[in-house]
Amino acid sequence: MSFNLEKLYELLPSIYRLRDIETGKNTVNQSVAKYIGELQIQLNGLADQYGQQAADIRREIDEQQRGPLKALLAVIAGQLDVLDENLEQLYDDQFIETCAEWVVPYIGDLIGTRGLLSISDAEFSQRPVVANTIGYRRRKGTASVVEQLARDVTEWNASVVEYFLLLATTQYMNHLRPSNVAIANLRDWKSLLYINTPFDTIPHTADVRRIERKRGKYNIPNLGIFLWRIGSHPLTLATPYKIDSLRYQFDALGKDTPLYNLPEAEETITHLAKPVNVPIPLARRILHKEMTTYYGKGLSLSVQVGNNIVDPATISICDLGDEKDINGNVIGWYNMPASKTAIDPVLGRVAFASAPSQPVKVSYHYGFTANMGGGEYGRQDTFTTGLLPLLRVPTDKPTIQQAIDALSVSGGVVEVEYNDYYFETPVIKVPANKKIELRAADECRPVLVASGGIEITGGDSSDFILNGLLISGGYMHVPLIDSGNQPNKLSGFQIQHCTLVPGATPAIGTVTAAPSIPRLVVELPGLNVQVDKSIIGRIRSVDGANITITNSIVDAIGKTEVAFSDLSGQDAGASLSVTNTTVIGKVYTMVMNASDSIFFAALLKNDTWPAAVLAERLQQGCARFSYFPPGSIIPKPYNCQPATAGDKVRVQPLFTSLNYGDPGYCQLHAICPCEIKEGADDAAEMGAFHSLYQPQRVSNLRARLDEYLRFSMEAGIFYGS
Numbered sequence: 235m236s237f238n239l240e241k242l243y244e245l246l247p248s249i250y251r252l253r254d255i256e257t258g259k260n261t262v263n264q265s266v267a268k269y270i271g272e273l274q275i276q277l278n279g280l281a282d283q284y285g286q287q288a289a290d291i292r293r294e295i296d297e298q299q300r301g302p303l304k305a306l307l308a309v310i311a312g313q314l315d316v317l318d319e320n321l322e323q324l325y326d327d328q329f330i331e332t333c334a335e336w337v338v339p340y341i342g343d344l345i346g347t348r349g350l351l352s353i354s355d356a357e358f359s360q361r362p363v364v365a366n367t368i369g370y371r372r373r374k375g376t377a378s379v380v381e382q383l384a385r386d387v388t389e390w391n392a393s394v395v396e397y398f399l400l401l402a403t404t405q406y407m408n409h410l411r412p413s414n415v416a417i418a419n420l421r422d423w424k425s426l427l428y429i430n431t432p433f434d435t436i437p438h439t440a441d442v443r444r445i446e447r448k449r450g451k452y453n454i455p456n457l458g459i460f461l462w463r464i465g466s467h468p469l470t471l472a473t474p475y476k477i478d479s480l481r482y483q484f485d486a487l488g489k490d491t492p493l494y495n496l497p498e499a500e501e502t503i504t505h506l507a508k509p510v511n512v513p514i515p516l517a518r519r520i521l522h523k524e525m526t527t528y529y530g531k532g533l534s535l536s537v538q539v540g541n542n543i544v545d546p547a548t549i550s551i552c553d554l555g556d557e558k559d560i561n562g563n564v565i566g567w568y569n570m571p572a573s574k575t576a577i578d579p580v581l582g583r584v585a586f587a588s589a590p591s592q593p594v595k596v597s598y599h600y601g602f603t604a605n606m607g608g609g610e611y612g613r614q615d616t617f618t619t620g621l622l623p624l625l626r627v628p629t630d631k632p633t634i635q636q637a638i639d640a641l642s643v644s645g646g647v648v649e650v651e652y653n654d655y656y657f658e659t660p661v662i663k664v665p666a667n668k669k670i671e672l673r674a675a676d677e678c679r680p681v682l683v684a685s686g687g688i689e690i691t692g693g694d695s696s697d698f699i700l701n702g703l704l705i706s707g708g709y710m711h712v713p714l715i716d717s718g719n720q721p722n723k724l725s726g727f728q729i730q731h732c733t734l735v736p737g738a739t740p741a742i743g744t745v746t747a748a749p750s751i752p753r754l755v756v757e758l759p760g761l762n763v764q765v766d767k768s769i770i771g772r773i774r775s776v777d778g779a780n781i782t783i784t785n786s787i788v789d790a791i792g793k794t795e796v797a798f799s800d801l802s803g804q805d806a807g808a809s810l811s812v813t814n815t816t817v818i819g820k821v822y823t824m825v826m827n828a829s830d831s832i833f834f835a836a837l838l839k840n841d842t843w844p845a846a847v848l849a850e851r852l853q854q855g856c857a858r859f860s861y862f863p864p865g866s867i868i869p870k871p872y873n874c875q876p877a878t879a880g881d882k883v884r885v886q887p888l889f890t891s892l893n894y895g896d897p898g899y900c901q902l903h904a905i906c907p908c909e910i911k912e913g914a915d916d917a918a919e920m921g922a923f924h925s926l927y928q929p930q931r932v933s934n935l936r937a938r939l940d941e942y943l944r945f946s947m948e949a950g951i952f953y954g955s
Contacts, residue, residue, distance in 0.1 A: 239311040243304055254301035330365045338364055353916075356927045362386035363938070369503075375944040377457065378504045383942055384459050388931040391465075391497055393432045393507035393954065395458040397451050402437035427517060432460040432954055433509050445950035457949045459935070463928065464897050464955040466494040466513035466599040468610050469679065471538065472653035474596045475742070479589035481567060484535075484582040484596050486655070486681045487706060488740045489895040492516070493579040494599040495534045512954065513601065515897070516579035522551035534599055537575065537584055540592030544575050554578035554585055601897030601955070604923055606785070607733040607769035608702050610653075614676045616701060616730050621647050621671060627656070634682070635660045638670065645696075647671045650680045650703065657743055659684040659708055661717065664724060666693025674702030683742045684708025687755070691716035692724035704733040705753075707745045709771075714757045722758050729754075729765045736771035736789035736894050750791055756781070756808060757801065763808075769894070773798045777824050779808035783815045787900050787922045789892075790819025793836045793846075797821055804842070806850040812860075814914075814924035816900050818892060821847045826868050830914040831860045832887050832921040859915040861887055875909045875920075885909045887921070897955070904953050 243251065326332035330341050342348070342364040363386045373379040377394045384392035402416035418436045419425060425435050443450030451458055475488035485491045492515035500511055509520070510527065516535075521528055525546045528534040537544045552569040554576055559565050567585060569576060576585040584596070605611040624647040631637035637648040638660055645668030650656060652675075664670045674680050682705045690698050690712050700710070710729075716722055734753035741747040753771035756763060759778025769787045777800065790797035797819025800807045809825040816832045826849035835846035848867035849855060858872040864882040876885040888906040890898030900922055902911055911919045912929045919928055932951055939949050 242307050254303040257301045358389035374942045387935045391462040391512040393460045397456040398454045455947045459951045460954040462512050462954040464601045470597045471595045482584045491582040494601045536597045538595040539590045550574040550576045554583040603901045606767045608679045610677045618671050651675045657683050662690045664692035664696035667695045669697040671699040683745050685745050687711035691722040694723050697726040699728045701730045706739045709753045712756045712758050727763045732768045734770040737791040775808035781808045782811040784813045788817045795819045816921040824850045825855045827855045828857045828860045
């Protein structure tokens with residue numbers, strides 16, 4: 235049953251529809267007529283392949299010329315659509331596969347699935363747990379059901395280890411296990427490679443300490459559950475970083491980055507996860523021995539020259555580490571190939587025996603904790619809807635600058651395609667009362683290589699949106715006046731799912747290497763800047779602007795460097811609102827509003843700043859459920875850490891890595907104090923990965939384990955990454 239507007243309108247007699255159309259055209263005022271004319275020009279300029287955009291414009295023209303009778307029916311049709319959708323959802327809510335998220339706990343309660351924490355805005359769902367509960371109970375007591383339970387509850391990759399199988403014990407003569415010997419075979423390279431990992435197969439002596447407290451592992455009643463928090467993220471047909479005609483690096487910024495495998499789905503429910511089933515870095519020997527498993531189109535990695543993938547038979551897997559002279563200077567790479575193509579998955583490097591005659595493309599997977607800072611993950615729900623026209627680069631316009639210039643009157647969208655380099659430093663001028671969105675196409679991550687400041691100016695009530703790009707070399711600059719010496723009246727600036735590279739950037743193409751400089755410079759008072767799910771370097775801003783940062787990382791490359799301040803780097807910058815964010819470096823703001831965040835900062839020995847984090851106005855703003863370095867000058871803190879002077883040494887953030895580009899970048903370490911790992915207002919972790927709700931995932935798993943463990947068995951939960 236569907237009651238859309240056109241169907242209802244067609245039910246009316248023709249005489250009423252004709253009169254309504256005439257009335258609608260006669261009541262159009264001059265400004266609306268001008269707007270309709272602009273829409274008609276856009277419609278006439280669209281090519282055949284943009285049928286959806288044309289339909290949207292025709293719909294907008296129709297709405298602007300709509301008569302009073304059709305406008306009334308539009309309201310009625312809208313309410314009928316709501317009722318129709320509600321009736322359909324009521325039916326869908328009867329089934330766990332199709333029900334709304336809020337219904338999941340109620341269906342779970344009907345079959346006795348209890349004890350799970352419900353989190354409304356979490357990225358993971360309880361739906362798989364409830365859907366598979368009956369299946370769990372049929373197989374309870376087996377290691378495979380515990381592994382599936384861990385995957386479904388946490389929505390992380392998981393592997394389970396039965397440690398009694400790895401005990402070096404005297405064997406019962408009526409039940410011999412020839413594979414379980416009490417010594418390590420030093421010729422078995424694969425067993426030696428996986429020592430002290432979840433895939434260790436070498437027998438161990440018994441350890442009587444309790445596994446639940448993560449003390450001992452190898453004992454008869456012990457079961458180990460390993461959770462892989464770092465995911466494997468793809469980049470397809472990306473342009474690698476070129477060092478010279480023979481040497482390339484997979485990472486577009488020339489960083490040594492480990493290549494990850496693409497986890498394979500397990501074929502049967504009784505199968506326990508192996509290394510190929512979880513996201514882990516590729517080892518050189520593994521890739522060498524199992525090339526067909528990991529290398530090729532649609533697999534973990536591939537190298538392509540022109541339109542052809544390099545034949546795996548002509549590839550050598552080896553160590554391409556730096557070769558240095560007696561003074562420690564890098565003079566090249568080890569093991570440069572004489573005839574084959576060499577790949578080093580540990581460092582993310584590739585070397586050719588002879589210079590490729592066609593462009594080189596690489597497809598690979600890298601490790602990271604969350605969908606942040608741009609990538610091939612879906613971002614379509616963050617795109618501005620109804621913003622037209624849409625110009626694609628390079629399909630519609632060859633350069634970003636030409637596409638932006640074409641929107642100088644109407645506003646609209648510039649969508650950058652492909653995982654390539656784009657060597658431009660565009661000047662962005664947003665027309666008054668309009669909006670321009672510069673974004674990467676969905677499931678693409680282009681690299682914008684700028685040679686200086688990317689200036690953003692606009693007219694009255696104008697907005698600019700940046701979405702999904704990685705920007706190297708330059709910085710985003712919002713000046714006080716534009717190039718024509720006119721005042722900048724830009725109203726809003728949004729940065730979503732972007733990386734404004736922290737620290738120094740390498741030379742790429744004709745763009746020279748750039749030192750560590752501020753990546754966002756705001757000179758315009760009154761501007762509202764919003765940063766979400768992005769990685770960004772230092773920020774400089776004037777008093778009077780307002781900067782809001784959520785679910786992001788601000789990295790000054792060192793906790794004694796200045797991450798946020800005024801333009802000089804020595805005084806108070808704009809008003810700062812920070813939520814679910816990790817800030818590395820000193821902060822000096824006019825007004826501080828902070829929640830569920832980490833400020834990892836410290837003073838130099840003879841620092842001129844009175845504190846590592848300070849706000850100018852202490853009667854405004856708030857600081858809650860966040861970590862601040864001791865001595866910070868901020869509004870009265872509420873449930874912040876360290877809570878007492880005695881905790882300042884023990885309660886400090888511990889990170890897996892603080893090097894941008896590492897898989898564990900800004901991830902809280904497993905031994906980080908619980909006051910920080912569970913210190914947010916909802917008992918999740920503080921910082922950039924708050925929205926992952928990692929403590930809640932583990933708590934949900936613990937709540938369900940007892941039901942499915944065999945009597946007398948005990949489980950320990952560990953992080954595989």
